[in-house]
Amino acid sequence: MTDREIILNALPDPIGGDVPKIFSRPRAESADGWELFEKRFSELGGRIVRLHELQNLATKSWLVDEDARGFVRHLNYQTANEIWEAEVGVTVADCAVAETGSLLIRAAHGRRRMASLAPPLHVAFVKETAIVETLDEAMPLAAGRTSVIITGPSRTADIAGTLIRGVHGPGEVWVIRCDEQSDQRS
Amino acid sequence: MKGINVDVNAQRLASTQADSVRRAASGFTAARRLTLQSTYGRHLLQAREHAAKTKDHVLNNLREYLLQLEQNCQNNGIELVWAKDAESARAAVLEIVRQHASPGAVIVKGKSMLTEEIHLNAALQHEGYVPIETDLGEFVVQLDDDQPSHIVAPIIHKSKQDVAQTFAAHGICEPSEDAQTLTLAARKELRRRFKQAEIGISGVNFAIAETGRLVIVSNEGNNRLSTTAPPLHIAMMGIEKILPREADLPLFITLLTSSATGQRITTYVHMIAGPKKHDETDGPNKLYLVLVDNGRSRIASGSCAPILRCIRCGACMNTCPVYRQASGHSYRHVYSGPLGIVLAPNLDGLETMGDVVKASSLCGACEEVCPVKIPIPDMILHLRNEALKANAATRENWRAFVSLASHPAMWKFAMRWSGLSGVLPLDPIRRWKRHRAWPKREGTAFRRWWNDRS
Amino acid sequence: MLTCLCDAFYGEVGIAAVKVLEHLGCKVEFPLDQTCCGQPPFNNGDWESARKLAARTIELFSGDVPVVVPSSSCAAMLRDGCRSLFGKAMSNVFELSEFVLNVLKIESWPGDSIQAQRVAFHRACHGRVLGLGDSQERLLQMVPNLRLVPFEDADQCCGFGGAFAIGQGFLSSKIGLEKLRRICETGVETFASGDMGCLMHLRGLIEKHRLPVRAVHYCQVLSSTIS
Numbered sequence: 121m122t123d124r125e126i127i128l129n130a131l132p133d134p135i136g137g138d139v140p141k142i143f144s145r146p147r148a149e150s151a152d153g154w155e156l157f158e159k160r161f162s163e164l165g166g167r168i169v170r171l172h173e174l175q176n177l178a179t180k181s182w183l184v185d186e187d188a189r190g191f192v193r194h195l196n197y198q199t200a201n202e203i204w205e206a207e208v209g210v211t212v213a214d215c216a217v218a219e220t221g222s223l224l225i226r227a228a229h230g231r232r233r234m235a236s237l238a239p240p241l242h243v244a245f246v247k248e249t250a251i252v253e254t255l256d257e258a259m260p261l262a263a264g265r266t267s268v269i270i271t272g273p274s275r276t277a278d279i280a281g282t283l284i285r286g287v288h289g290p291g292e293v294w295v296i297r298c299d300e301q302s303d304q305r306s
Numbered sequence: 307m308k309g310i311n312v313d314v315n316a317q318r319l320a321s322t323q324a325d326s327v328r329r330a331a332s333g334f335t336a337a338r339r340l341t342l343q344s345t346y347g348r349h350l351l352q353a354r355e356h357a358a359k360t361k362d363h364v365l366n367n368l369r370e371y372l373l374q375l376e377q378n379c380q381n382n383g384i385e386l387v388w389a390k391d392a393e394s395a396r397a398a399v400l401e402i403v404r405q406h407a408s409p410g411a412v413i414v415k416g417k418s419m420l421t422e423e424i425h426l427n428a429a430l431q432h433e434g435y436v437p438i439e440t441d442l443g444e445f446v447v448q449l450d451d452d453q454p455s456h457i458v459a460p461i462i463h464k465s466k467q468d469v470a471q472t473f474a475a476h477g478i479c480e481p482s483e484d485a486q487t488l489t490l491a492a493r494k495e496l497r498r499r500f501k502q503a504e505i506g507i508s509g510v511n512f513a514i515a516e517t518g519r520l521v522i523v524s525n526e527g528n529n530r531l532s533t534t535a536p537p538l539h540i541a542m543m544g545i546e547k548i549l550p551r552e553a554d555l556p557l558f559i560t561l562l563t564s565s566a567t568g569q570r571i572t573t574y575v576h577m578i579a580g581p582k583k584h585d586e587t588d589g590p591n592k593l594y595l596v597l598v599d600n601g602r603s604r605i606a607s608g609s610c611a612p613i614l615r616c617i618r619c620g621a622c623m624n625t626c627p628v629y630r631q632a633s634g635h636s637y638r639h640v641y642s643g644p645l646g647i648v649l650a651p652n653l654d655g656l657e658t659m660g661d662v663v664k665a666s667s668l669c670g671a672c673e674e675v676c677p678v679k680i681p682i683p684d685m686i687l688h689l690r691n692e693a694l695k696a697n698a699a700t701r702e703n704w705r706a707f708v709s710l711a712s713h714p715a716m717w718k719f720a721m722r723w724s725g726l727s728g729v730l731p732l733d734p735i736r737r738w739k740r741h742r743a744w745p746k747r748e749g750t751a752f753r754r755w756w757n758d759r760s
Numbered sequence: 761m762l763t764c765l766c767d768a769f770y771g772e773v774g775i776a777a778v779k780v781l782e783h784l785g786c787k788v789e790f791p792l793d794q795t796c797c798g799q800p801p802f803n804n805g806d807w808e809s810a811r812k813l814a815a816r817t818i819e820l821f822s823g824d825v826p827v828v829v830p831s832s833s834c835a836a837m838l839r840d841g842c843r844s845l846f847g848k849a850m851s852n853v854f855e856l857s858e859f860v861l862n863v864l865k866i867e868s869w870p871g872d873s874i875q876a877q878r879v880a881f882h883r884a885c886h887g888r889v890l891g892l893g894d895s896q897e898r899l900l901q902m903v904p905n906l907r908l909v910p911f912e913d914a915d916q917c918c919g920f921g922g923a924f925a926i927g928q929g930f931l932s933s934k935i936g937l938e939k940l941r942r943i944c945e946t947g948v949e950t951f952a953s954g955d956m957g958c959l960m961h962l963r964g965l966i967e968k969h970r971l972p973v974r975a976v977h978y979c980q981v982l983s984s985t986i987s
Contacts, residue, residue, distance in 0.1 A: 123599075124388035127545065128369055130603035135366040142553045143356040145349055160570075203588075204501060220571045229585040233534045237527060255556035255571070262577055263517075263552070266589060269575040274527040277567075278443035278459060280466045281330060282485035287442060287493055288500075289527025289574065313928040328938075332913065627917040631934045665928055667921025667935070668803055669885035687844060690805030704801040708809040711764070712816060714793035725768035734926045741933035742964025745769045752762055752771035756778075756790055 144256060153218040153251040154297070160221025164272030165285055166293045173294075174243065180207035183239060186230025187212045191245050191298060200239075209235035209290065213244040214261050216295065217269070218253045223295070226267040236270060242290040244270075245298050312628075312665035315636035323463040327455060327633040330462035334624040337568020338675065345564060357561055358679040361615035364515075364548050365606060371515045371548045372597070378518025379595055382580030384541075387596045392424035395598045399426060399540060400433060402594055403505060406538050410434050411504040414496075416522065416529035417441035418509030419457050419618060420542050420598060422640040423653070426507070437507070438499045440528035442492055449476050455634035457641065458566045458620040463633050496528065506532035506590070510543035511617070512558060513595075516551045519579050520595065523559060523572040530576050539581070539590040545602050546614040558617060561677035565619035601653045609688045613648045615678040620645075622672035622682065628665050637662055644672035644682045651689055660693040706731065721753065761821065761829040761853075764796040765956040773956060776983035777830040777856055783871070783986045784864055791820050799837040802845065803922045811845050818842070818850055826863065827853045830979050831955050832886040840889050855887075856979055857895040857954065866902075871985030873904035879981070880909050880948045882939065882962070884955035885917050896954045900978050903985055911942045918953075920961035936965045944973055952978040 121129075158168055174195055181200035184192060188210045200206035211231065213223035223244050225236055236242045252258050258269070274289030285291045316324075346353050364371050376386050387402070389395035403413065413430060415421065415437055427448075430437045439448040443460035447453065449472050454460030461469070466483045473479040479491030508529055512521040520541050522529050533539045549558060555577075563569045582589030605614055623629040623643025634642035639650040639659065647666055651659040663686055672682045707730065710716055725747050727735065738744060766774040778788050798813030817838065821827045827850070829835050835855040842849040860866050881897050901908055919925070919935025926932075940962060943951050951973060953959050959975050966973060 122388070123390040123394055126390045127388055127597070127599045127603055128372070130599070131369045131372075132366075132607045134368075134370045137363060137366065139363050139550045140356060140359045142551070143353055143557050145346055145353060145557075204497065222571060227579075227583070227586050227589070230587065232587045233530075234588050237530050237534060255559070256553065259552050259555060264579060265583070266579045266586075267577045268530065269571070269577070271571050271573050271575075274525065274573055276442050276489065276526050278441075278446075278461055279469050279485045279488055280326075280464070281333065281462075282466070284486055284489040287489055287526040287528070288440070288496065288531055311928075313930050316934070317930045627919060627935045627938075628928070628931055631931050631938070664924065665931070667885070667917050667919055667924045667932070669917035669921070670888045671885070671915070671917065674888065684844070687803065687805070690803070691807050692805075694805035704804070704806050704809045707796075708801065708812055711795035711813050714795060717795045718792070721767050726764070727768075734923075737926045737929055738964070741929045741968070742936075742961065743967035745960050745964065747769050747771070749772035750775065752766060752774035753792075755771060755775050 147253065153253055156218040156253070157216050157221055157251060160218070161272065161295065164221055166221060166272045166295065169294045169296055171296055177208055177241075181205060182208045182210055183232060183235045184210040185212060185232060185235050187228070188245055191296070203234050203238055206239040207241065209237070209239040209242045211235050211242070211244050213246045213250070213295075215250040215252050215258055216246045217255055217258045218251060220255065220271055222255070222258070222269050222271040224258045224261055224267060224269050226262050227265040233266070233268070236268065237289050240286060240290055241292045241294070243294045243296065245296050248297055248299055310638065312632055312636045312662055315638070316632040319633055319636065322465065324631060324633060326465060327463050328630045330459060331624040331630045334567055334620070335675070338565050338621055338624070341564040341568040341570060345560060345570060353557065353561065354677055354679050357557060357677055358615060360550065360554060361678050362612070364550060365546065365611060365614050368545065368548070368606060371550065372545060374515040375513055375518060375548055378515065380518070382518045383593070384518065384580055385592070385594045387594055389596055389598045391600050395424045395542070395596060395600065396426055396429040398596055399507070399542070400429060402540060403430065403435060406592070407435065407504040410436060412499055412502040413437045413505045413507055414440050414499055414503040414532040414536060416506070416508035416524065416532045417444050417460070418507070418542055419640055420509050420544055421507065422454070424598065424600065438496070438503075440496050440499065440532055442489065442526060442528075445492060445496065446472055453635060454640070455642070456620060456623060457618055457645070463635065500531050500535050503532070503536040505538045505540060506536040507540045507542065508533050510541050510547055510595075511562065512549045512555065513543055513547055514552055514555065515548050517579070519552070519577055521555060522576045522578070523563065523574065524576070525573045527574060530574050533576065533578065534589055537590055538592045540594045540596060541578070542596045542598060545597050545599050546606070562617050562619050565621040565675065565677045605652050608652075610648055610652050610685045612680045613645070613652065613685060615680050616645055617678060619677055621675040621677065625671045625675050627669060627671070628667065632665065637665070648682060648685045648689065651693075656689070656693050656696050660689075660696070663689045663693060718753065722751065761794060761797070761827055761834060762790070763829060763831045763834050763956060765960060766830070769960070770956050770977070773830055773977040773980060776977065776980045777828075779983045779986055780856070780860075780979050781828065784860065784866060789825065794820055797834050797837045799833060799841065800922055802837065802841055807845055814838070814842055814845055821850070824852075826859065828856055828859045829853065830856045830977060831957070832884045832890055832892060833955055833957055836886040836889040855890055855892060855954065857899045858890065858892060860899055861895055869902035869904070869982070869985070871903065871982065872987055874906060874985055876905045876907070877950070878907050878909045878948050880911055880943045880946055880951035881978070882918060882943070882951055882953040882958060883915060884953060884958050886955065896978055900952065900981060903981065906981070909946045909948050911946045913942055918958045918962055920957045922957065925961055932961070933965060936961055937969070940965060940971055940973065944971060948973065950974045950976060952976050952981055954978055
């Protein structure tokens with residue numbers, strides 16, 4: 121017998137029954153999704169910035185996802201030759217999640233998983249309308265592809281409980297709210 | 307082979323280590339309470355009950371869910387390997403590694419208690435491969451040739467000085483007690499390894515049966531790097547770690563991270579839907595999922611089945627008064643605290659691990675904090691009963707006491723003249739007195755008072 | 761129900777409990793043949809022995825008269841532990857404060873006030889099984905001039921755990937000393953609790969380590985207000 125057969129045979133017979141309904145916790149009143157997002161995101165060390173603040177970084181080497189290029193083309197940044205040497209990673213986030221201050225990024229053609237992971241600074245463009253309140257609402261946007269929910273900078277407190285940011289992932293995460301593809305929120 | 311009692315091990319613990327563990331565990335417990343209160347408020351019990359029911363539903367239908375997971379993973383291009391026990395799991399991983407990696411290849415690892423349970427690293431090293439733990443705490447543990455003392459925070463028993471010494475001894479860093487300096491030194495060293503690595507090995511926090519997705523939570527980013535950068539990813543999972551649907555994930559992630567460290571959510575929730583798709587730019591070319599049984603199917607049919615609900619948050623050990631004083635190392639097993647004293651004897655047998663079930667005062671704090679409401683004290687009691695019947699644990703002799711307590715005339719006589727001092731065997735009294743004064747009878751004996759007034 | 765510990769060592773606690781109940785208007789019966797509810801062997805895994813003792817206790821206390829006991833662990837044994845032994849348990853067993861608050865429905869304390877006193881309270885773990893919550897504290901706080909003082913990690917176990925105290929003596933003692941450290945930090949002279957198991961263990965540590973605090977059963981505090 122294969123291990124698979126051994127294991128499946130060893131398990132008790134299925135009992136059946138319905139899978140429990142999804143639990144949705146009662147939502148707190150929140151006036152503005154972006155307001156809550158900004159609160160949570162900045163508590164974790166994230167920054168909401170304006171596009172023009174990226175100008176100072178143009179001399180650094182960037183990894184830019186294809187669908188983010190429209191936003192930054194005018195900045196004349198340096199493209200990183202080596203992924204591991206990139207200093208800035210620029211991506212689009214499919215949505216922002218207000219209750220946790222998170223960003224959801226779903227893999228797609230022209231996007232790099234490493235862009236939001238390897239460089240010390242990650243900049244994420246999020247459309248004004250792409251804000252949801254809860255993780256429950258964000259989940260369907262991850263359907264079918266490898267995705268990541270990013271909540272602030274990489275962190276650890278393994279060494280005697282001292283909080284340190286930027287352990288392996290980016291130590292800084294910036295969000296830029298934007299309107300459509302090439303427009304910018306001034 | 308019987309090992310050393312938890313109590314004895316605890317005595318050998320350095321007091322600095324013990325203090326360190328107690329403070330960290332206390333801190334996690336307080337953080338957990340605050341976050342869960344703010345997230346769920348008065349709906350917390352409902353949330354936990356819901357999570358418990360969902361997990362029980364999966365466990366009651368585990369065969370069906372495994373088949374569903376298998377089908378959907380395969381649809382996603384994930385190759386499945388089934389391993390009935392630790393030996394089989396090690397062999398399966400070695401086979402994959404041999405096929406795909408060069409001799410002496412560097413293998414980066416995300417934190418996985420399962421891989422420690424099956425002793426994977428030693429097997430890889432034995433074959434000349436270089437497994438590198440990339441979680442900061444596990445990295446330190448590996449350098450020290452130590453064991454993690456907690457399933458979520460592996461080095462709560464170590465101080466900054468300890469880590470500084472370790473790093474200096476291994477050339478990671480000049481001696482420094484600045485946590486920032488130490489962490490950046492580890493980052494630099496591990497980045498070197500991520501670049502070299504031919505394979506990444508990780509655990510799995512949740513596998514979604516409905517979509518064949520593997521979910522891994524982490525704060526540092528090492529788990530994401532280990533499962534993204536190398537061309538091959540091997541994910542290892544206990545067969546019980548299944549959730550039915552994508553929509554179940556928010557509840558379980560929130561309960562997990564809040565219960566573990568008091569975080570609303572970890573920095574990264576990596577939701578893997580397979581290897582790199584043809585139109586994607588990066589990600590591993592190949593992804594294997596190793597499903598490990600190693601006793602879980604047997605546990606699923608027994609009185610300790612609820613322990614399989616466990617989502618490995620560590621809340622139970624954080625709140626446990628015994629764990630706080632003993633630290634994970636005293637339990638002789640990768641799983642310690644309340645989780646460990648139920649799981650270890652179930653995985654390794656009462657013969658070798660039966661004595662750890664004594665390391666509990668049955669206070670029930672663990673059950674109160676468990677996000678999936680595992681009735682740990684009940685299972686401890688069951689295990690004690692089983693251990694006694696199997697004679698694996700040291701037999702406490704209650705026969706004399708029971709005999710006395712079944713004969714009221716004898717009992718009253720004993721109470722009148724000697725209290726319990728006359729009816730208990732000498733040995734327990736002696737052992738009691740080692741640590742505290744034996745009680746003296748206080749004031750008027752009740753029966754005499756009752757007698758006198760009627 | 762007196763409990764075996766009070767029978768053996770702490771007669772004063774039993775006397776205090778009876779006085780409290782009588783003061784509140786109850787007629788108290790004491791079945792003379794009671795011994796032990798079976799909790800010690802039960803917790804230890806010796807369910808055969810536990811069944812013998814629990815069965816005779818249930819038999820002795822069967823009937824309509826509510827059974828009141830100044831101990832959450834004994835009450836928990838009969839109301840919950842017995843389920844594992846027999847598939848069913850007694851329902852008319854009450855820990856003292858439960859009985860006073862929920863059955864007698866006392867809302868204010870009909871006794872003398874005491875001299876102003878700061879007291880800490882240690883909650884026994886078996887209260888969790890009974891769903892006691894803060895019953896014992898609420899009852900104590902009804903006494904005028906009595907102020908309950910909070911302390912760190914108050915809900916942590918004292919480390920008694922029955923046979924745990926003997927089999928894992930070092931850990932038991934360490935846990936207890938940690939509890940006492942937190943209590944002594946508040947500077948109270950006295951702390952109260954509702955379980956003589958806890959108190960036997962903590963008092964033993966206090967005596968051995970000569971700690972500057974006194975431990976009593978809360979019904980002794982209540983009884984002291986009855987002239």
